[in-house]
Amino acid sequence: MKVGIIGLGAMGSIYAALFATSGFEVIAYDPWVEHINAINEKGLLIENPNGSYIVKNIKASSIFEAHDDCNFYIIATKASSVESAARKISPFLGPNATVVTIQNGLGAEEKLAKFIGREHIVLGVADGFGASVKNPGYVHHNAMKLIRLGELTGEITERLQKLTSHWLKAGFNVQSYHDIQKLIWEKFICNVTFSAPCTVFEKTVGELMDDPSAWPIALGTMYEAYKIGIAKKIDFSFNDPVEYVSKFGANLRNARPSMFLDHLANKRSEIMFINGRVPNLGREVGVPTPFNATLTALILNRENQFVDTI
Numbered sequence: 001m002k003v004g005i006i007g008l009g010a011m012g013s014i015y016a017a018l019f020a021t022s023g024f025e026v027i028a029y030d031p032w033v034e035h036i037n038a039i040n041e042k043g044l045l046i047e048n049p050n051g052s053y054i055v056k057n058i059k060a061s062s063i064f065e066a067h068d069d070c071n072f073y074i075i076a077t078k079a080s081s082v083e084s085a086a087r088k089i090s091p092f093l094g095p096n097a098t099v100v101t102i103q104n105g106l107g108a109e110e111k112l113a114k115f116i117g118r119e120h121i122v123l124g125v126a127d128g129f130g131a132s133v134k135n136p137g138y139v140h141h142n143a144m145k146l147i148r149l150g151e152l153t154g155e156i157t158e159r160l161q162k163l164t165s166h167w168l169k170a171g172f173n174v175q176s177y178h179d180i181q182k183l184i185w186e187k188f189i190c191n192v193t194f195s196a197p198c199t200v201f202e203k204t205v206g207e208l209m210d211d212p213s214a215w216p217i218a219l220g221t222m223y224e225a226y227k228i229g230i231a232k233k234i235d236f237s238f239n240d241p242v243e244y245v246s247k248f249g250a251n252l253r254n255a256r257p258s259m260f261l262d263h264l265a266n267k268r269s270e271i272m273f274i275n276g277r278v279p280n281l282g283r284e285v286g287v288p289t290p291f292n293a294t295l296t297a298l299i300l301n302r303e304n305q306f307v308d309t310i
Helices: 010-020 033-042 079-092 108-113 158-169 180-201 205-210 214-231 241-250 258-264 277-285 290-303
Strands: 002-006 025-029 044-048 051-055 058-061 072-075 098-102 121-127 130-135 138-143 146-151 174-176
Touching: 002 010, 002 079, 010 025, 010 044, 010 051, 010 058, 010 130, 010 138, 033 044, 033 058, 072 079, 079 098, 079 108, 098 108, 098 158, 108 121, 121 158, 121 180, 146 158, 146 180, 158 174, 180 205, 180 214, 180 241, 180 258, 180 290, 205 214, 205 241, 214 241, 214 277, 214 290, 258 290, 277 290
Parallel strands: 002 025, 002 072, 025 058, 044 138, 072 098, 098 121, 146 174
Antiparallel strands: 044 051, 121 146, 130 138
16 A cells, blocks of 8 residues: 655655555655655654653655555645645556545635646544654654544445555544535634734633734634635534534644744744635625734735745
8 A cells, every 4th residue: 555645744744654654655746855765764753741752664755756556545745735736646656546634724725726627535633633743754653542534525435444444453543524625614713713813912722712902813814714614605513613612622622723933933833824815705795804914914924034935
């Protein structure tokens, strides 16, 4: 069983490590040369609360190479790089190959479909996943609650069941779902609540929730996204969105969202796929979005001062 992983950031590195240590042949691509060289020379060091281990059987490259015999691909890039990843792998997809994409925000499906037939696409949502790249070839992994997978059609197909079994074999807690779009929207609501607010106010999730001035602004961003979801007839699993995002945040109080980490590293973030997506969606359904529009403008203004880009 051959797995191709596009993107070896924190999450992509964890995917590669777990699949490689579970008997899968793993090939991986990422343009970060230092990270790739470290993996190939010394192996990928994974540190977690139970200790650490080194994975030496990942075939990693900083130059994309054609592999037309992968059983499935995992796109683990930032949302802004999904389209580029799809363009790279589309010429080499076998007729039965599957492409799993797991990103923050909305819009990955549409970007993939520009280059890859929708029949190949499976959407994923990572819940409670905590990881960070400490140095090239060295990743810290502190949490992994659940991976959710779903077909675009909403069906639990034989393909989806087989794919789920492969993730289970690799040691993931994973489940197949009918309505993956609902789950993506529910994760989106949480991302909107914490991503830009934590970044603008330079706070961890817990610090944001405890701040009597900042937390109402975060909830303002959430309510805008939630109202848009209702207008789009998303069948949310909750009736109280404040309670929902508060429970989500309570489990990650010490965490810094990836957007905040990007800014600490002077890198551009996924703002236009998270809080920056909300104003566009709001205009489609007539929902005002002043909170998200303002925070997005602040984030973009800060990022215009960065030298590095994604």
